[in-house]
Amino acid sequence: MDKQQLTKMLLDLGAAKVGYCNLKDLLPQQFQHINNGITIAIRLSDQVISDIHPQNGPTHTYFHHYRTVNAFIDQLTFKVVTQLQQWGYLAMAIPASQSINNEGWNYRGLFQHRTAATRGGIGWIGKSCCLVTEEFGPRLRLGTILTNMDFDYDEPINESLCGECSVCVDSCPAGALKGAVWTPGLEREEIINPEVCSNHMKSQYKHIGRGAVCGICLKVCPKGKEVLKR
Ligand code: B12
Ligand code: SF4
Numbered sequence: 001m002d003k004q005q006l007t008k009m010l011l012d013l014g015a016a017k018v019g020y021c022n023l024k025d026l027l028p029q030q031f032q033h034i035n036n037g038i039t040i041a042i043r044l045s046d047q048v049i050s051d052i053h054p055q056n057g058p059t060h061t062y063f064h065h066y067r068t069v070n071a072f073i074d075q076l077t078f079k080v081v082t083q084l085q086q087w088g089y090l091a092m093a094i095p096a097s098q099s100i101n102n103e104g105w106n107y108r109g110l111f112q113h114r115t116a117a118t119r120g121g122i123g124w125i126g127k128s129c130c131l132v133t134e135e136f137g138p139r140l141r142l143g144t145i146l147t148n149m150d151f152d153y154d155e156p157i158n159e160s161l162c163g164e165c166s167v168c169v170d171s172c173p174a175g176a177l178k179g180a181v182w183t184p185g186l187e188r189e190e191i192i193n194p195e196v197c198s199n200h201m202k203s204q205y206k207h208i209g210r211g212a213v214c215g216i217c218l219k220v221c222p223k224g225k226e227v228l229k230r
């Protein structure tokens with residue numbers, strides 16, 4: 001009934017990294033009673049990300065992979081919810097990839113996986129606005145579970161390690177990235193124009209998954225590229 005058991009279960013099931021944090025100051029009122037967060041980071045197929053073309057953009061395989069990994073994350077986070085409930089705790093999973101548009105189209109999820117991920121020590125927010133890790137760069141997708149289970153928190157990451165690099169900013173075909181260096185609390189709009197990114201995907205890659213993917217900013221990042229034998 002502890003954090004170690006949960007982490008082992010998740011790593012055995014395929015998670016690359018697991019992080020634990022408290023989100024009390026960041027969650028809306030409705031989730032204050034389940035304000036501990038568990039982040040699961042799943043590595044993407046390095047080959048599939050490498051095949052994204054810096055000019056022509058994503059492949060059909062990448063779109064399929066995106067859906068497969070989203071489904072996998074939803075399964076894993078549901079498994080954790082089930083386990084936590086068996087242990088007597090409340091728990092819910094944030095959907096892997098779902099925008100909530102109740103208050104108009106503002107490109108937001110129910111809660112931000114990237115926020116829980118920096119709080120749980122998984123990585124930092126790059127100039128791409130993506131969560132970047134030392135080990136695997138941004139080639140990860142994320143899941144979050146909210147719970148009232150108590151555990152020790154991992155050390156939050158509060159600093160960008162992008163340094164002088166701006167490869168993603170220079171490579172974004174839409175010009176959506178602004179080059180800002182992240183610090184916790186920096187508004188998304190200082191880093192990226194989400195509408196420009198989304199419109200680019202919809203207009204240029206409609207033939208691939210109705211324009212839901214691009215991923216050039218994931219592919220070009222030099223971080224984590226050395227992890228595999230090539
Ligand atoms: C809506 C959405 C989009 C929108 C808006 C993008 C955006 N940046 O907000 C559009 C359609 C444009 C989009 C595009 C993409 N998306 Co998208 N998207 C989402 C979704 C569903 C919600 C994001 C959201 O709420 N954004 C609101 C902003 C404010 O939050 P944010 O993006 O997390 O960034 C802020 C916070 O993290 C905050 N923060 C971080 N740490 C801390 C700490 C403190 C103390 C505070 C106060 C704040 C804070 O700082 C960031 C900047 O303000 C998430 C899933 C989810 N629920 O998180 C996936 C998600 C962000 N998308 C993802 C991906 C991969 C993509 C794409 C590459 C598309 C693709 N798959 O090919 C592009 C990349 C665009 C980019 N460079 O950001 C992944 C990111 C993985 C990663 N390594 O970061 C996610 C997490 C899905 C997943 N399950 O993994 N996406
Ligand atoms: S997903 Fe594509 S369009 Fe959006 S920020 Fe990344 S490189 Fe730019």
Ligand code: SF4
Pocket residue numbers: 126127128129132161162165166167168169220221222223
């Ligand atoms: S490409 Fe460079 S600037 Fe962009 S996220 Fe990766 S390390 Fe940071």
